[in-house]
Amino acid sequence: MSKKNTKIKIASVELKNPVMTASGTFGSGREYSDFVDLNRLGAIVVKGVADKPWKGNPSPRIAEVYGGMINSVGLQNPGVEHFIKEDIPFLRQFDTKIIVNVCGHSVEEYINVVKRLRGEDIDLIELNISCPNVSEGGMAFGTDKNMVNMVVGEVKKYADKPLIVKLSPNVTDITEIAKAAVDGGADALSLINTLSAMKIDIYRRKPVLERKIGGMSGPAIKPIAVRMVYQVCKCVDVPVIGMGGISNSEDAIEFIMAGATGVSIGTANFNNPYVTMEVIDGIEEYMDKYDIQDLSSIRGIID
Amino acid sequence: MKTVVLAQVLSNKAISGDIGDIYDMTVKAPQIADNAVAGQFVGIYADRDSLLLPRPISICEIEADKGILRFVYQKIGKGTEYFSKLKACDSIKILGPSGNGYMLNDNISEHIIVGGGIGIPPLLELTKRLKGKKSAVLGFRSSSFLVDEFKKYADDVYIASDDGSVGFKGNAVELLKSLKIKGKMIYSCGPRAMLRSLSIYAHQEGIPCQVSMEERMACTIGACVGCSIKIKNDDDWIYKKVCKDGPVFDSEEVIWE
Numbered sequence: 358m359s360k361k362n363t364k365i366k367i368a369s370v371e372l373k374n375p376v377m378t379a380s381g382t383f384g385s386g387r388e389y390s391d392f393v394d395l396n397r398l399g400a401i402v403v404k405g406v407a408d409k410p411w412k413g414n415p416s417p418r419i420a421e422v423y424g425g426m427i428n429s430v431g432l433q434n435p436g437v438e439h440f441i442k443e444d445i446p447f448l449r450q451f452d453t454k455i456i457v458n459v460c461g462h463s464v465e466e467y468i469n470v471v472k473r474l475r476g477e478d479i480d481l482i483e484l485n486i487s488c489p490n491v492s493e494g495g496m497a498f499g500t501d502k503n504m505v506n507m508v509v510g511e512v513k514k515y516a517d518k519p520l521i522v523k524l525s526p527n528v529t530d531i532t533e534i535a536k537a538a539v540d541g542g543a544d545a546l547s548l549i550n551t552l553s554a555m556k557i558d559i560y561r562r563k564p565v566l567e568r569k570i571g572g573m574s575g576p577a578i579k580p581i582a583v584r585m586v587y588q589v590c591k592c593v594d595v596p597v598i599g600m601g602g603i604s605n606s607e608d609a610i611e612f613i614m615a616g617a618t619g620v621s622i623g624t625a626n627f628n629n630p631y632v633t634m635e636v637i638d639g640i641e642e643y644m645d646k647y648d649i650q651d652l653s654s655i656r657g658i659i660d
Numbered sequence: 661m662k663t664v665v666l667a668q669v670l671s672n673k674a675i676s677g678d679i680g681d682i683y684d685m686t687v688k689a690p691q692i693a694d695n696a697v698a699g700q701f702v703g704i705y706a707d708r709d710s711l712l713l714p715r716p717i718s719i720c721e722i723e724a725d726k727g728i729l730r731f732v733y734q735k736i737g738k739g740t741e742y743f744s745k746l747k748a749c750d751s752i753k754i755l756g757p758s759g760n761g762y763m764l765n766d767n768i769s770e771h772i773i774v775g776g777g778i779g780i781p782p783l784l785e786l787t788k789r790l791k792g793k794k795s796a797v798l799g800f801r802s803s804s805f806l807v808d809e810f811k812k813y814a815d816d817v818y819i820a821s822d823d824g825s826v827g828f829k830g831n832a833v834e835l836l837k838s839l840k841i842k843g844k845m846i847y848s849c850g851p852r853a854m855l856r857s858l859s860i861y862a863h864q865e866g867i868p869c870q871v872s873m874e875e876r877m878a879c880t881i882g883a884c885v886g887c888s889i890k891i892k893n894d895d896d897w898i899y900k901k902v903c904k905d906g907p908v909f910d911s912e913e914v915i916w917e
Contacts, residue, residue: 381884388883388904391662404885412899417876419886423710426878433885433899565876575712627879628705628712630664630755 361644362651363637365399365618367596368519368544370480372399372454372619375652376609376637379600379623380405380458380483380523381430382574385444386451392630397637400454402621403444405485407460408469410436420556420565425575425602426624427554429568431491432460437473445478454480456521460488464511471515482518484509484543487525487550488572496550499525502537509541519544521598526578526585527553535589547598547621548589549582574624576602583615590616590657604632606639616657662756662881663691669750670728672743676805681735682778683744684720690727692756698722698764698786699849699872699908702729702756703880706742714755714880715739716903718782718849718872720806729754732781732806758880759907762786762847762870769793772843772867773814774858776832776850780806782872786847787813795841799832799854816841833857843867852916859911869911875902890915 363374377400378386385403386395395401413433420427434440440457448455457479461467471482486499486508498508505522513520522538524531526549535546551572556565564570582601590597599617603609604625612620625632640652649655667689675684692702696719703714721730735744746752769792775783776799784806787794796814798807800821810817819827820835828835833854846862848855849872862869875887882904891900891913900906 382879384883384885388879388881391881392664410898413885413888416886416888418888419713419876419878419884421711421713424712426713428878428884428886430885430888433888576709624712624878627714627884630881 361641361649363640363644365596365652367481367521367598367619370454370519374399374637374640375613375619376633376640377402377456377598377619377621378626378633379621380485381432382623382626385440386448389626389630393634395451395453398453398633399619400456400480401448402456402458402483403440403448405432405434405458405460405488406437406440406470407432407434408437408466408473410434410439415567417565417567418571420571422554422556422573422577424577425573426627427556427566427571427573428551429566429571431568432488434460437470441473441477449478456481456483458483458485458523460485460491462491464508467508467512468515471512475515475517479518481521482516483521483523483547484512485523485550487523496525496527499534500528502533505534506537506541509538509543513542521545521547523550524548524589525550526581526601531585532588532592535593539593539595543595545596545598545618546589546593547600549578549585549601552578552581574602576604578602579608583611586612586617587615587659603636604628606636606643609636609640610643610655613652613656614658616659618656661695662758664753664755665689665691666751667729667754669746669748669752671748672746674744675732676803682732682805683735684730684732685743685746686728686730687752687754688727689729689754692754693722693724693727693729696722696724696729696757697761698789699761699782700757700759701782701880701907702754702758704731704743705753705755706739707753708742711739711742713878715743716758716877716880719757719785720781721785721788734778755880759903760905762872762908764789765845766791768844770843771795772836772841772846773797774832774836774846774848774850775799776854777801779848779850779872782849783847784809784813795843797832797836797839797841799835799850800826802826833861837861846870848872855911856916859914859916862911870908871911871914872907873902873909873914874907877903879903890917
């Protein structure tokens with residue numbers, strides 16, 4: 358078996374393979390270390406980090422739906438100080454890249470986190486302007502192209518690591534938002550975040566989620582995500598990290614053919630804690646079987 | 661250490677319940693049985709593309725020497741309906757053991773075990789493991805289950821049912837109050853309203869009380885932060901995860917609202 362090249366580059370950072378974890382589904386990796394070898398991951402994208410601890414939304418926060426789930430966690434997190442003290446040292450034990458997902462209610466809060474991360478031992482920053490579960494910031498920033506452009510531009514001034522901007526699918530034209538983020542200084546894009554969704558318990562005559570509306574993820578949203586990744590890759594020149602319902606290596610390869618440089622696996626971790634390893638293996642097997650030396654030869658091959 | 665295993669179903673049958681919806685399943689899962697303790701739970705997968713998430717199911721009994729786990733569960737949705745149809749020799753994907761079990765203290769000599777409905781099963785393994793005098797107070801909607809097995813391990817077993825068809829008419833906490841049972845520690849699992857009134861009683865009587873909580877979950881292992889409940893924190897409160905920080909909490913810590 359000849360050595361295939363699965364390496365990818367996001368801005369200046371080289372990842373050993375394209376497989377990452379989607380923010381909010383993998384904690385900071387600890388919970389999955391019983392199941393997977395974290396050293397094998399291209400990168401770990403950690404759960405959203407804010408400038409101060411966030412409590413998140415009331416429970417129930419989880420509703421299972423056909424082929425997926427809706428969550429309304431609301432970015433509960435212990436804050437950037439805790440992240441720096443507890444999670445960076447843990448993650449640095451492993452030979453993988455650290456991507457910090459940054460959340461905020463305001464431009465100022467995003468900047469606070471990014472400033473605090475200056476000089477810290479991380480590799481990339483992912484700016485979350487697309488969470489549907491917070492009433493201020495989050496998706497409110499990510500659905501207006503002028504706002505996206507402004508927020509990205511402001512945050513970029515303070516970031517000492519390459520900036521990935523995570524996009525919301527809850528927009529009329531995602532290419533407009535993608536272009537606005539790149540114009541604002543995004544070094545890469547990641548998409549899609551969850552789709553705004555709802556489930557009603559007809560026996561209790563109430564929404565399942567306490568917050569009524571949440572964000573849907575899982576295999577059912579994959580075709581939408583593939584379409585959006587495809588559209589975005591056609592209109593920007595920065596690397597795109599594709600995600601949305603990836604459950605196996607075939608799904609991952611589909612995103613790469615749509616133009617994604619890397620892929621993130623989210624909800625599938627809940628169904629199969631070993632899935633990230635299986636996707637890495639499956640991509641290599643596919644490359645062997647079809648004699649693909651480098652992923653770039655299949656990336657974005659769809660016209 | 662948690663693991664995911666493909667467990668062989670040894671038996672699975674309906675065992676009463678008010679509408680025949682309580683099932684009793686045993687599986688061979690030595691990797692999980694080996695390090696499980698009373699009060700922990702597992703995530704059982706329905707193994708269908710349409711049902712992605714593992715169902716958190718409490719462990720009713722652990723036979724570590726034989727590698728056997730027992731679950732007594734209620735058929736209540738699509739996932740548990742799928743489990744209810746499993747037969748001996750079928751296999752089922754299980755993740756576990758998850759969460760922290762009940763805290764056991766060998767210096768405590770008098771125990772009060774309080775269970776309500778489908779919260780009763782995890783208390784069986786606990787009752788087996790506790791040392792000293794054990795009083796179990798079990799509340800059902802209508803018909804009872806597992807009572808004879810509790811009688812094997814507890815000194816006294818008291819029964820209540822909401823409609824009075826078995827034992828005391830009322831719930832387990834009302835029965836507990838009427839009996840004035842003495843004890844140094846309360847262990848409980850059941851509906852939130854029952855746990856809430858129990859915690860008030862325990863507070864009044866000055867008896868420490870461990871409650872096993874329930875919440876909707878996605879991952880069952882602490883990653884998704886879906887199952888948070890409010891826990892006191894000095895003058896404020898914080899969300900803690902039922903799956904990882906619990907499911908067993910000190911009743912004094914829980915904000916019941």
